[in-house]
Amino acid sequence: MAASLGQVIALVLVAALWGGTQPLLKRASSGLQQVEERTWARQLLQEMRSLFLNTEYLIPFFLNQCGSLLYYLTLGSTDLTLAVPISNSLAIVFTLIVGKALGEDIGGKQAFVGMVLTVTGIALCITSSASKTQEHPSTL
Numbered sequence: 001m002a003a004s005l006g007q008v009i010a011l012v013l014v015a016a017l018w019g020g021t022q023p024l025l026k027r028a029s030s031g032l033q034q035v036e037e038r039t040w041a042r043q044l045l046q047e048m049r050s051l052f053l054n055t056e057y058l059i060p061f062f063l064n065q066c067g068s069l070l071y072y073l074t075l076g077s078t079d080l081t082l083a084v085p086i087s088n089s090l091a092i093v094f095t096l097i098v099g100k101a102l103g104e105d106i107g108g109k110q111a112f113v114g115m116v117l118t119v120t121g122i123a124l125c126i127t128s129s130a131s132k133t134q135e136h137p138s139t140l
Contacts, residue, residue, distance in 0.1 A: 008126060010074045011086040017067025018087070019094025021060035023102050028057035082129055089118050 028051075035050055037043040051057050075083055093115045096106045107114075 007074060007078045008082075008086065010070060011078065011083055012090060014067045014071045014074065014087045015090030016094050017063050017070070019091035019096075020098045021064040021067070022091075022095045023099040023104060024060035025057065025064065027102065028054060028060065079129065082125055085125055086122055089122055093118055 031050065031054075035043065035046045037046050051061075071083075071087055096111055096115060100106045
């Protein structure tokens with residue numbers, strides 16, 4: 001079963017939601033190192049309180065979870081051999097792009113080459129899937 005254009009767009013959106021929110025979550029949770037309690041239980045409660053009262057953390061967390069919900073819904077009608085590489089590989093690309101936009105050091109030319117190779121590989125997967133469908137139309 002090949003992925004339709006809508007399914008590919010949904011998986012790219014999943015990747016954007018997962019990857020794009022990672023640098024934001026990292027930045028918003030950086031204050032956790034300052035929370036220090038005597039017991040592990042109190043430490044855990046303080047860290048949870050710190051995160052869940054922080055809208056700078058909650059908004060990207062909510063968007064990230066929306067990506068997970070969309071992924072779950074898309075898996076029912078999409079070939080896993082496309083869904084997993086598209087969403088997971090492109091999530092890394094989106095993480096690098098958003099990280100760079102936030103001023104993080106992402107690795108220079110090597111990171112750029114990695115992103116180009118990743119996108120090229122995903123394009124090959126999609127093209128291969130589309131050509132298989134044209135060669136062997138479904139008999140359902």
